[in-house]
Amino acid sequence: MKSEILMPSLSPTMEEGSLAKWYVSPGDKVKPGDIIADIETDKALMEYESIEEGTIVELIVKEGTENIKVNSLIAVIETEGAEEINIRKADDIKKIEPISIDNNEEFLSEEGKADSVDTTLEGNERRNDKISENPVVNELTVREAINSAIAEEMRLDEDVFLMGEEVGEYQGAYKVSQGLLEEFGSERVIDTPITEHGFTGLAVGAAFTGIRPIVEFMTFNFAMQALDQIINSAAKTNYMSGGQINCPIVFRGPNGAAARVAAQHSQDFASLYASIPGLKVVQPFSAEDAKGLLKSAIRDNNPVIFLENEILYGKSFPVNIDTEQIIPIGKAKTISTGQDVTIISYGIGMMHTLEADKKLKELGISAEIVDLRTIRPIDFDAIIESVKKTNRCVTVEESFPVCSIGSYIGSQIMIRAFDYLDAPVLNCTGKDVPMPYAENLEKAALITPDEIVFSVKQVLYKD
Amino acid sequence: MKKTSESKKELLELYYKMLLIRRFEEKAGQLYGMGHIGGFCHLYIGQEAVVVGIDSVKENGDQNITSYRDHGHMLACGMDPKMVMAELTGRFTGYSKGKGGSMHMFSKSEGFYGGHGIVGAQVPIGAGIAFANKYKKTSNVCFTYFGEGAANQGQVYEAFNMASLWKLPVVFVIENNQYAMGTSMVRASSTEEMFARGLAFNIPGKAVNGMNVLDVAKEAANAADHCRAGKGPFILEMKTYRYRGHSMSDPAKYRTREEVQKVREEKDPIDMLRSMLIEKHKISEKQFKATDAEIKSIVTEASDFALNSPEPDIEELWTDVYAG
Secondary structure (H helix, E strand, O other): OEEEEEOOOOOOOOOEEEEEEEOOOOOOEEOOOOEEEEEEOOOOEEEEEOOOOEEEEEEOOOOOOOOEEOOOEEEEEEEOOOOOOOOOOHHHHHHOOOOOOOOOHHHOOOOOOHHHOOOOHHHHHHHHHHHHHOOOOOEEEHHHHHHHHHHHHHHHOOOEEEEEOOOOOOOOOOOOOOOHHHHHOOOOEEEOOOOHHHHHHHHHHHHHOOOEEEEEOOOOOHHHHHHHHHHHHHOOHHHHOOOOOOOOOEEEEEOOOOOOOOHHHOOOOHHHHHOOOOOEEEOOOOHHHHHHHHHHHHHOOOOEEEEEOHHHHOOEEEOOOOOOOOOOOOOOEEEEOOOOEEEEEOOOHHHHHHHHHHHHHHOOOOEEEEEOOEEEOOOHHHHHHHHHHHOOEEEEOOOOOOOOHHHHHHHHHHHHHHHHOOOOOEEEOOOOOOOOOOHHHHHHHOOOHHHHHHHHHHHOOOO | OOOOOOOHHHHHHHHHHHHHHHHHHHHHHHHHHOOOOOOOOOOOOOOHHHHHHHHOOOOOOOEEEEOOOOHHHHHHOOOOHHHHHHHHOOOOOOOOOOOOOOOOOOEOOOOEEEEOOOOOOHHHHHHHHHHHHHHOOOOOOEEEEEEOOHHHOHHHHHHHHHHHHOOOOEEEEEEEOOEEOOEEHHHHOOOOOHHHOOHHHOOOEEEEEOOOHHHHHHHHHHHHHHHHOOOOOEEEEEEOOOOOOOOOOOOOOOOOHHHHHHHHHHHOHHHHHHHHHHHHHOOOHHHHHHHHHHHHHHHHHHHHHHHHOOOOOHHHHHOOOOOO
């Protein structure tokens, strides 16, 4: 019987990957556990083992093929005695010969992407040429932006160093610190044991002496173990010492929901940290902001909580990589101007907001979108100025609703711009429940563009 | 290695510092009773030999960090008694402009990194200061003090592990005064050998008579020497005793008056050194009286300075939240 070998999903947020290497050829016999290929994601290179015993009939995608969607067909295996489990019949598979999937949308799950992916070797070369000849925009992923911010600041200042779990030899649990160990060595890119409370305290002590640690938390969920050192030691010592001992430190790492990792690994801590005087809190959305704000955070003489997002790491944004741009902490950015309503968001909330904005435009609603970028201190000047113009406001964030950033913004707008409001300020947040695992429940717990559209229509008193 | 000496001059210096701490603390207790010092106030009376002995072997640039029972540590490392007392009384002339209080004082110039109010938190921080010494390639050592009660905190062992793994120049000084607040060590610890708490991390340790300032100095010198040689951390368990309650509000019902009295009579670090000075160096009663008078005037001056200093201006509420 012929069976399909499909592109595997190797992480909670993996949507696609590359086939870096085939270890088998048609005609090879394989057993369960035999390595048949190397699959590369944006986070890691992983060996892919056969789960079947049989003979490889055909390799559907060529070595070096990129952007292969999870669950698309990559090879066909002939198994003995197995039941027919393939979805597509051998006849269908034959149709996709020669080994190229550029005309087979069926095997690229997202429509519209198929024609842009040419998997032939020649195609790859053409594609590469196109990129190098025509630098339309310098695109950078958020991951690359953060990596380059760290590298640039480490080149400028020998007192800056990176420490955390798997930042060095593993190249970062999310590949953010890729290449830094090679450039800066193990004295400045320091792999720690799994000991958040301890290494956070250690880094705080180092910062008290004037050197500048960047502490990576594998995720901010694990920083809960270190909260005492962040809040009681890092945030308060400048005040308690009458300004004698400051703490120039950055705590950074992914924050908020990833995908299907449930309650202990999916939460946005922005409002928790934002309530603490002595901390600064930054949560960028775009690559350019991530880079420019991280550089500011590293140069800041105070503890800065720098909240990243696993889902955003792989997203590309246009960025001017020729300048070492600094973006000041505490300044919001108006992404688009509008007349009818102000939407205030930050971090991944911006992704949903921009998605909602497309629908609002279809409805003829003109929204002014403000990306806060910094959560503490909040740029109220930008907020109030916009609300005075639009007279309506919706806030969007992924965190829990109780004591959310949006609820605080709502109260401040009421205090500072009450007479300008034509409707109550509405908050779009994650639901007030621990994050569930099941796919449908997780989706229901998160903020959606439709909810944003609904809230905007409410403040405009539209059906 | 810095030699510890028993010359008359050096012994007199040790005596002077221990007595200064004791008289200062007695005055602090008095001011607390009068309502001039608020909140928590943890006195160091009885434990003076520990910080004074260790401070005597410190080299330029060495740091120290401790918990909230910190007045002795500040005076030992040369911080100004006037400014310490001013901080205790919440005055603008204090080390933290009146914003830290008894438990939170610092002096970067004297290498004193606090004054920490959370039990055990100073231990990884102290390891981090040692980490910075290594990062900056200095030969300095960070003396990191904590009590036998804090020795049961998890982060202490996280710090031990990293300090040993990375060979950090840190001396962990466990001030074992036998009571964690009101809980005696045997009621809280599965083992009583605090000096052995680092064995699982390959950190050598030694138990020391913390009531004998010369024993303390000798072992502190060995421990610092170990660190400066790049061999990593060292643990010193200082067996000591506090005469007063955990804090001023502690009636100390968990131990008998006789127990305290026995230690005071038989093991007092100041009396012990005084006897030695009389026997070995023939110090006269007159000389001791002169020292007493000098210390009394320093402490009175500190108290007067504090009580005559202004409280912080109300605008200070908003300063120092962030560094510039």
